[in-house]
Structures are given as structure tokens and as C-alpha cells.
Amino acid sequence: MNDGVRRARGGAKKSLQKPAADAPGLAARRAAARLLAAVVDAKTSLDGLTDHDHGHPQFLALDMRDRALVRAILTTALRYRNTIEALISARLERPLPTNARSLSHILHVAAAQMLFLDVPDSAAVDLAVTHAKADPRTARFAALVNGVLREIARRKERALPAALAQTIDTPAWFYERLVAAYGDEAARAIADAYRTEAPIDLTVKSDAEGWAERLGGIALPTGGVRLEALEGPVTQLPGFSDGEWWVQDAAASIPAQLLGDISGLRVADLCAAPGGKTAQLAAAGAQVTALELSPNRAKRLKANLERLKLEAEVIVTDLFAYEPTEKFDAVLLDAPCSSTGTVRRHPDVLWAKGVEDIEKLATLQARMLEKAVTLVKPGGRIVFSNCSLDPLEGETLYQAFLAANPQVENDPVSVDELSFVASFLTPDGALRTTPAGLDLGAPARSGLDGFYAARMRLR
Ligand SMILES: C[S@@+](CC[C@H](N)C(=O)[O-])C[C@H]1O[C@@H](n2cnc3c(N)ncnc32)[C@H](O)[C@@H]1O
Numbered sequence: 001m002n003d004g005v006r007r008a009r010g011g012a013k014k015s016l017q018k019p020a021a022d023a024p025g026l027a028a029r030r031a032a033a034r035l036l037a038a039v040v041d042a043k044t045s046l047d048g049l050t051d052h053d054h055g056h057p058q059f060l061a062l063d064m065r066d067r068a069l070v071r072a073i074l075t076t077a078l079r080y081r082n083t084i085e086a087l088i089s090a091r092l093e094r095p096l097p098t099n100a101r102s103l104s105h106i107l108h109v110a111a112a113q114m115l116f117l118d119v120p121d122s123a124a125v126d127l128a129v130t131h132a133k134a135d136p137r138t139a140r141f142a143a144l145v146n147g148v149l150r151e152i153a154r155r156k157e158r159a160l161p162a163a164l165a166q167t168i169d170t171p172a173w174f175y176e177r178l179v180a181a182y183g184d185e186a187a188r189a190i191a192d193a194y195r196t197e198a199p200i201d202l203t204v205k206s207d208a209e210g211w212a213e214r215l216g217g218i219a220l221p222t223g224g225v226r227l228e229a230l231e232g233p234v235t236q237l238p239g240f241s242d243g244e245w246w247v248q249d250a251a252a253s254i255p256a257q258l259l260g261d262i263s264g265l266r267v268a269d270l271c272a273a274p275g276g277k278t279a280q281l282a283a284a285g286a287q288v289t290a291l292e293l294s295p296n297r298a299k300r301l302k303a304n305l306e307r308l309k310l311e312a313e314v315i316v317t318d319l320f321a322y323e324p325t326e327k328f329d330a331v332l333l334d335a336p337c338s339s340t341g342t343v344r345r346h347p348d349v350l351w352a353k354g355v356e357d358i359e360k361l362a363t364l365q366a367r368m369l370e371k372a373v374t375l376v377k378p379g380g381r382i383v384f385s386n387c388s389l390d391p392l393e394g395e396t397l398y399q400a401f402l403a404a405n406p407q408v409e410n411d412p413v414s415v416d417e418l419s420f421v422a423s424f425l426t427p428d429g430a431l432r433t434t435p436a437g438l439d440l441g442a443p444a445r446s447g448l449d450g451f452y453a454a455r456m457r458l459r
Pocket residue numbers: 252270271272273274275276277278291292293294297317318319320334335336337
């Protein structure tokens with residue numbers, strides 16, 4: 001520990017002011033630390049915690065401005081979690097006690113603001129100290145909080161670039177799996193890409209070039225439009241209320257395209273909400289049946305289709321219980337997965353999930369794929385996709401599935417049908433995208449979600 005911290009520890013009572021429970025901005029920091037605990041200790045999803053209707057009570061008690069600040073603090077604290085931890089640890093003489101979780105969260109919340117957000121150092125430090133003093137679990141560490149954070153602020157200009165260069169901001173278990181699947185260089189590129197928030201991609205009903213021009217975006221090779229900078233809510237943009245486009249990552253727009261010309265065909269979307277792929281299938285002229293297990297998510301799916309003026313039969317059901325009277329011409333299974341491909345927009349994913357989740361979800365997906373092939377007519381196509389980067393949910397699962405299901409044959413995707421797939425093709429003609437792909441120059445403009453998509457045909 002540096003001298004400043006050591007002195008501050010000894011002189012806590014004299015040098016620090018009394019806690020002010022109602023200090024402006026304190027409620028937001030307390031909520032941020034509470035929610036950080038919920039993600040990393042209780043493995044709760046950040047989207048659920050910060051939902052404006054059903055979120056955490058401490059979050060819902062804040063006004064909209066503070067809610068936005070809390071989300072910004074949390075996404076930053078999670079996106080750079082190991083870098084922040086390294087800078088905190090460098091200022092400590094010995095590690096924090098393992099049960100000092102609240103203290104650790106207060107430090108992470110303050111450091112995220114000081115290192116990456118536009119919050120003055122003094123405000124972040126003072127609020128963290130007030131926060132620590134007001135909580136009986138951390139009150140005795142108030143001087144340590146003060147000393148550590150002031151040292152981080154003093155040294156950050158040199159220490160932050162060094163820490164960013166030396167640190168991988170993913171949990172170790174996940175990085176090991178990335179290296180095993182993709183090799184050192186690609187794993188590092190993916191981990192680096194995770195640090196940058198994803199741009200907003202739109203799927204348009206038609207005229208991508210025209211919409212790119214109108215919205216100040218880029219027309220993507222995958223057929224959509226990318227918006228780099230967005231001021232204000234996406235719902236205020238031209239074309240939203242007219243249902244001309246929907247938000248969908250470039251990678252997420254690929255699986256539905258793999259079904260080819262589906263105009264007039266009966267197509268089932270087996271895991272449909274919130275409906276990005278259902279909308280693509282309907283816009284391509286298919287007669288779509290969309291299955292969804294969750295009634296709430298099905299409501300969102302219906303609302304999305306209504307805005308887009310697209311039609312699909314939406315059935316709220318468990319896929320495993322679904323027995324249609326007639327089989328489908330084609331089937332899309334965009335299965336629930338670990339979502340490790342979406343970390344740029346959901347930086348909580350890696351901290352709230354573990355290997356056991358990947359294993360469980362891979363088993364579920366294999367069962368879903370077995371069910372999916374029973375719903376298609378002989379000769380019909382099946383596309384299996386998910387937004388995981390883990391081969392257990394993608395390449396490995398698919399090979400095992402083909403080996404165990406001789407009634408199904410691999411139907412390789414080729415560049416002749418979709419030229420943009422060239423850089424994503426696997427040796428067996430499936431697709432693998434990673435956040436390090438689709439290089440469009442600046443990192444904030446590049447990348448796409450990690451997706452796996454394989455196409456097969458029932459013999
Ligand atoms: C990855 S999301 C689908 C995203 C969607 N395809 C899209 O493009 O917007 C998976 C969906 O499957 C649903 N789901 C999970 N288990 C299911 C089941 N057994 N039957 C039907 N839907 C299920 C989840 O509720 C979730 O909405």
C-alpha cells in the first residue's frame with residue numbers, strides 16, 4: 001500500500017466529514033453498488049435489475065437521470081471489471097478480506113466513474129466515502145476508501161493505459177475457454193472488442209442504402225444499417241413509428257437469411273421473442289408461425305410485429321409440447337443460450353454466468369434441435385442458431401447432432417448465395433461470427449455479435 005493510503009487509514013475519524021445520508025448523487029451510487037453485488041455475487045441479470053417496470057426497488061426509486069447514471073456506472077464497472085480490480089489492488093497493502101464484498105463494490109463503483117466516466121474525481125471519492133461511512137459493514141473502512149481512490153485518481157493517467165494493456169477484462173474461466181476455442185490471438189481480439197459498446201444496427205424492410213443516408217448510418221454487407229452515434233432514443237428516429245425498420249445486430253440478422261427464398265412457404269420460428277427473426281421471415285413473404293414460451297415476451301413480440309405491420313401467427317407454448325397438425329416447409333431454431341456473443345451490449349453476462357450454465361444450455365439446445373427436426377417436412381430446411389461464442393453450444397453440439405441423427409444432412413452455406421458470409425464460414429459450411437469480426441475501421445463502428453448458425457435439411 002502507498003503512504004497516502006496508510007496515513008489515511010490511521011487518521012480516519014479526524015480527517016473525514018460526517019456522513020450525509022441525503023448527499024446529492026448518493027442514492028444513485030448506493031443503488032449502483034447494490035446492483036453490482038446482485039450481478040457478481042447473486043448472478044442476477046442486469047437487464048432484469050434495471051427494468052423500468054420490474055427492476056430492483058432501489059433502482060426504481062431513482063429518477064430517470066439517476067437511473068441512466070446507474071446503468072452507465074454498472075455497464076462500465078462490468079466492462080472493465082478486471083482493469084478496475086487491478087488498479088484497486090495495486091493501491092492496497094494486502095487484499096481486502098474475502099467477506100468485504102460491500103467495500104469492494106463501493107470501490108469499483110467509484111473507480112468506474114473516475115477512470116471511464118465524466119464524473120469529477122472529487123465527487124466520486126466524496127460520495128464513496130460518505131457511502132462507506134453510512135453503511136455499518138463498511139464504516140470502519142472509510143479512510144481506506146478515501147486513500148485508495150485518491151491514489152487511483154492521482155496516478156490514473158499513467159496507470160490506466162498500462163492496466164488496460166496488461167489486463168483481460170473477462171473472468172478467467174471464460175478466457176480459458178476462448179483461448180481453447182479460438183487460439184491466443186483471436187481470444188485477445190474478442191476480449192478487446194468486448195470493451196467497446198456495440199453500435200446500433202437496424203434491419204430494414206427495404207432500401208438499406210436509402211435508410212443509411214437518411215439516418216446518417218452505414219449500409220452493412222449483411223443488408224442492414226449501422227448507426228454509430230445516436231442522440232436521443234431510437235424510437236424518435238425517422239421510420240420507427242412507421243415500422244420501416246427494427247433494431248437487430250448485424251450477426252442476428254444472418255440466420256433467417258440462411259433459409260433462402262421463403263416467399264409463400266410455411267415457416268416456424270420456434271423460439272421467437274422479441275421477434276427480430278420472425279419479422280425478417282414475415283418481411284421475406286413467408287407464412288410464419290412464431291412459438292414463444294414466455295407470455296410476457298410473446299406480448300413484446302406481438303407489439304413489435306404490430307408496429308412493423310407484419311403478420312405472424314404467435315403461439316404461446318413450450319416448444320416441447322407443440323404438436324402441429326401439419327409440418328412446416330422450413331424451421332428456424334434460434335435457441336436460448338449463454339449469450340456470450342452479446343457481451344458488448346450486456347457486459348454482465350460473463351460475470352453472472354458460469355461453465356455450468358453453458359453446459360446446461362447446450363443440453364437444452366440439443367434437445368430443442370431434436371424436436372425442431374420433427375416439425376419440418378422431408379426435404380425441408382432447418383436453421384439452428386444462437387448468440388453464444390462457446391463451441392459447446394455451437395460447433396461441438398452440431399457435429400454431435402449430425403452424427404446421432406442420420407435423417408438430417410448438413411446443408412452448407414456458400415458465398416454464391418450470400419457473398420458476405422465469406423469471412424464467417426466454418427469448414428463445414430456453418431457460420432461463426434465473433435465481436436472481433438466485421439472490421440469497419442474504428443472499433444466503435446466495427447464488430448458484430450458472436451453467433452453460430454448451421455443449416456441442415458431433413459432427408
Ligand atoms: C434467443 S431468444 C430468441 C430471440 C429471437 N429469435 C429474436 O430473434 O428476436 C430465445 C427465446 O426462446 C424462448 N424459449 C425458451 N425456451 C423455450 C421453449 N421451451 N419453447 C419456446 N420458446 C422458448 C425464450 O423465452 C426466448 O424468448
